[in-house]
Amino acid sequence: MTHYVDSEVARLGTVLLHRPGPELARLTPRNNDSLLFDAIPWVGRAQEEHDAFAAALRSRGVEVLYLADLLTETLAVADARAELTEQVLRSPRLGDTLRARVADHLAYLDPAALADVFMAGLAHEELRIGAERPGGLVWTLMDRHDFVIDPLPNLLFTRDSSFWIGDRVGVTSLAMPARRRETTITDAIYRHHPRFVGTELVYHPGLEHLEGGDVLLLAPGVLAVGVGERTTPAGAERLARQVFAAGLAHTILVVPIAQERATMHLDTVCTMVDVDAVLMYPNIASELSAYTVVAGADGEPRVDGPAPFLRAAADAMDLDQLRVIDTGLDPVTAEREQWDDGNNTLALAPRLCVGYERNVETNAQLERAGIEVIAIAGSELGSGRGGPRCMSCPLVREKGGAPA
CATH class of the missing domain: 3.75.10.10 (L-arginine/glycine Amidinotransferase; Chain A)
Structure with a gap:
C-alpha cells in the first residue's frame, strides 16, 4: 500500500x-x-x-x-505487544510490586482487550488485588478513583x-x-x-x-x-x-x-x-x-x-x-x-x-x-x-x- x-x-x-x-x-x-x-x-x-x-x-x-482497529491488529504481532507492554510497565510511579501485578493482568488479555486498556487506561478498582496477589504500598495508597494506567x-x-x-x-x-x-x-x-x-x-x-x-x-x-x-x-x-x-x-x-x-x-x-x-x-x-x-x-x-x-x-x-x-x-x-x-x-x-x-x-x-x-x-x-x-x-x- x-x-x-x-x-x-x-x-x-x-x-x-x-x-x-x-x-x-x-x-x-x-x-x-x-x-x-x-x-x-x-x-x-x-x-x-x-x-x-x-x-x-x-x-x-x-x-x-x-x-483502534489498527492497534488491535498491531498487538497481534508479538514484538509490538511486548514493546507497548514494556513501555506501560516502565512508568516509575508503579513501583515493583504493582508493576508485577499489572504485568500479570496484561499478559492474559487478547489483542482487542489489551488495546482497550492501552487506550482507556486501567483503573485502581479494575485490578484484581488480594492476599495472594498484593498490590504493594503504591496500590494501597492510591485513591480508589485513580488510574494505574492513565486513559488517553x-x-x-x-x-x-x-x-x-x-x-x-x-x-x-x-x-x-x-x-x-x-x-x-x-x-x-x-x-x-x-x-x-x-x-x-x-x-x-x-x-x-x-x-x-x-x-x-x-x-x-x-x-x-x-x-x-x-x-x-x-x-x-x-x-x-x-x-x-x-x-x-x-x-x-x-x-x-x-x-x-x-x-x-x-x-x-x-x-x-x-x-x-x-x-x-x-x-x-x-x-x-x-x-x-x-x-x-x-x-x-x-x-x-x-x-x-x-x-x-x-x-x-x-x-x-x-x-x-x-x-x-x-x-x-x-x-x-x-x-x-x-x-x-x-x-x-x-x-x-x-x-x-x-x-x-x-x-x-x-x-x-x-x-x-x-x-x-x-x-x-x-x-x-x-x-x-x-x-x-x-x-x-x-x-x-x-x-x-
Whole structure:
C-alpha cells in the first residue's frame, strides 16, 4: 500500500480517525483539566457526531481507517505487544510490586482487550488485588478513583501524533505529559502493522517537541510549522533538518504563534481550503510572521526573516498572493468561532472542506468565497479543543495538490 501526502488540499483518499470510546468516559471534574479537556463530554453523543463525520468522509469516496482497529491488529504481532507492554510497565510511579501485578493482568488479555486498556487506561478498582496477589504500598495508597494506567482521551485528535510528508511519516514528540504515551501507540502501528511495512519515519518520539497540528503542507515542497505552546523552535529546526536531508521539501516557514489555549497549534488559526486560499483568524492575520528556512549549500538550515506570513507563504508557493477568508464577520463573532475551531477545517479536495456546523458565519464566508462546506455537528467533539483537521490524519492524497 502506497501512502503519500504532499499538500493540504489535494483530493483525500485515505484518512486515520479514532472513534471516541471508553477513554472519554474516564473524564471527570477531578481530571479533565490534567487530561486537557475543557468540559466533560457526553460520550454517546460524541460517538454519534464522530460517526456522522466518518460517514461524510466516506460519502465523498474517502477510505476511513480507525486507530483502534489498527492497534488491535498491531498487538497481534508479538514484538509490538511486548514493546507497548514494556513501555506501560516502565512508568516509575508503579513501583515493583504493582508493576508485577499489572504485568500479570496484561499478559492474559487478547489483542482487542489489551488495546482497550492501552487506550482507556486501567483503573485502581479494575485490578484484581488480594492476599495472594498484593498490590504493594503504591496500590494501597492510591485513591480508589485513580488510574494505574492513565486513559488517553486525546487519541481523538489523530493529527497531533503523526503526519505524512510525501511517502514518509513523522511520528511526533508531544509536549504535554498527558499525551506522550499516544505516540508510543502510533509509532508501534507504523512500524509493526502489515499495512505500513517498510514505511520510513521522518520524525520520531524522543526528538524535540513537535506536534502535527503545527505542521501544514502548504504546497508540494513547502511546509509551515507553528512554534508556540506545543511545538518548540528546536522541534521546528529538527524537522527542517530531517526533511531537507530526505529531500521532502525545499522551504519551511516557521511561524511563531501565541502560547495560549485558543491558539495551541497553527491549524487553530489557519487552514488551507484551496490551492491558493487560507482560512484565517482575522485578529492575528496581519500580525502573523514567518521565518523562511531553506537548506544551505553546506546542508545547514539557513534562516531569513521575519516577514509577514502571507507574503512569505505566497513567495514560497510561487503565487502572486494568497486569498484570505476570514473567520466570522466581526471581531466578536470571529473570536467566538475561533474558540469553536472555526479555522480548523479539513479539506477533502480543493474548494471542498469539512467544518463544524456551529460556526455559521465562518461557513457562510467560505461559501461566499466558492468553498463548499460539509457542516458536521461538534458540540461534544469540540470539548477537547479540536476540529475536523485535528481529528484526522490523512494517509493518502492525490499527488501534486492540483485542483480537482
